[in-house]
Amino acid sequence: MQNQEIRTFGRRHGKKLSARKVWLMDNVLPAILPKNIKKAGNLILEIGFGNGEHVRDLAHKYPDSVIVGAEPFANGVAALLSAICDEKTNEVKPEYKNIRIWPDDVRDYLRDTDSQFSQIWVLHPDPWPKARHEKRRLLSADFIKMLATHLAQHGQIIIGTDHWEYFDWICEQVKTTGLKYSTPDIETIHTRYQEKNMAETVAPKYIIIEK
Numbered sequence: 001m002q003n004q005e006i007r008t009f010g011r012r013h014g015k016k017l018s019a020r021k022v023w024l025m026d027n028v029l030p031a032i033l034p035k036n037i038k039k040a041g042n043l044i045l046e047i048g049f050g051n052g053e054h055v056r057d058l059a060h061k062y063p064d065s066v067i068v069g070a071e072p073f074a075n076g077v078a079a080l081l082s083a084i085c086d087e088k089t090n091e092v093k094p095e096y097k098n099i100r101i102w103p104d105d106v107r108d109y110l111r112d113t114d115s116q117f118s119q120i121w122v123l124h125p126d127p128w129p130k131a132r133h134e135k136r137r138l139l140s141a142d143f144i145k146m147l148a149t150h151l152a153q154h155g156q157i158i159i160g161t162d163h164w165e166y167f168d169w170i171c172e173q174v175k176t177t178g179l180k181y182s183t184p185d186i187e188t189i190h191t192r193y194q195e196k197n198m199a200e201t202v203a204p205k206y207i208i209i210e211k
Contacts, residue, residue, distance in 0.1 A: 023079035025089060026079055032092065034068045034100035037115060042066065043152070046121040047106045048138070052080030054123060054189065059084075059099050065118070067099050070106035079101045087152035090172070115154040121123060124204070137166070141173040147181055148211055157209040160189055167205045174209060181209045 018024070037043065042065035049055045055069040071077050084096035092099070097103050102109045109189045140161065157174050161167050174181045 009142050015075065017075065017078050018185070020084060020090070021082055024081040024085060025074070025078055025192045028085060028090065029077070029091065029103060032100050033147060034066075034102050034109065034113070037066050037100065043115055043117045044119045044121070045066065045070065045106075045117045045150070046123070048122060048125055049080065050076050050124075052076065054121065055099060056083060056096065058096060060122075065098060067100065068102060068115075068117075070102040070104075070109060072104055074103065075207075077101060096180075107143070110146060110150055112117060113150075115150060116141070116155070116157045117150055118152045120147050120151065120155070121158045121159075122157070123160045124162065125168035126158075127161065137169070139173060141176045144174060144179065144209065145177050148177070149207070151211055155210070157207075159207040159209070160204045162204045165206060167207070171206060176208065179209050179211060182208055183207055 013161055019180055042062065044062060044065050045068045046055050046058065047070050049069040049071045050073075052069060052071075055067055058065075058067045069080065071080070080099075080101065084099055086093055094197070122139065127137070144157070149155065160171060161170070171181070171183070184206060190208075
């Protein structure tokens with residue numbers, strides 16, 4: 001029997017969605033799945049986007065790029081859809097026409113695409129701080145190597161976490177991959193999870209990985 005892949009995320013559903021969000025999930029989401037996007041070029045991926053604040057920031061910052069957001073939590077997907085769609089028409093606003101959403105495990109998407117990304121963002125992934133849960137951590141060496149196969153030339157994987165033990169763990173994982181990495185001091189990237197700062201640290205730390 002083939003071993004089942006370990007889930008790196010918790011719940012898929014939270015509180016009940018509003019009627020509008022259910023409609024958006026049923027009618028808008030299928031049209032903006034990341035299908036039929038070109039193999040290379042201006043593609044950016046964000047993994048585990050929460051409510052999608054940073055995905056929307058990327059869409060504004062890189063209007064000529066396709067921004068792919070991957071998130072398995074239905075409420076987060078619905079929140080992003082609600083934010084990018086006009087409240088009256090429920091159509092995607094012009095400034096967000098470059099957003100695509102993958103509402104499931106990103107590993108399934110990556111195994112089924114040959115797209116190459118100039119940037120891959122992973123901000124504030126669940127640190128699974130208890131020792132018995134360490135195997136659930138997303139940013140294992142194997143996963144990082146998987147991401148690297150989808151980097152365009154000169155592309156970067158940008159990881160941010162406010163959980164410093166997890167940061168050190170990720171660095172150790174990267175060291176085993178043979179990939180280049182740096183840990184620069186960069187301006188804090190604000191997201192809902194960064195604002196919560198469950199680890200109660202001074203500021204997030206960031207890792208940039210390149211081939």
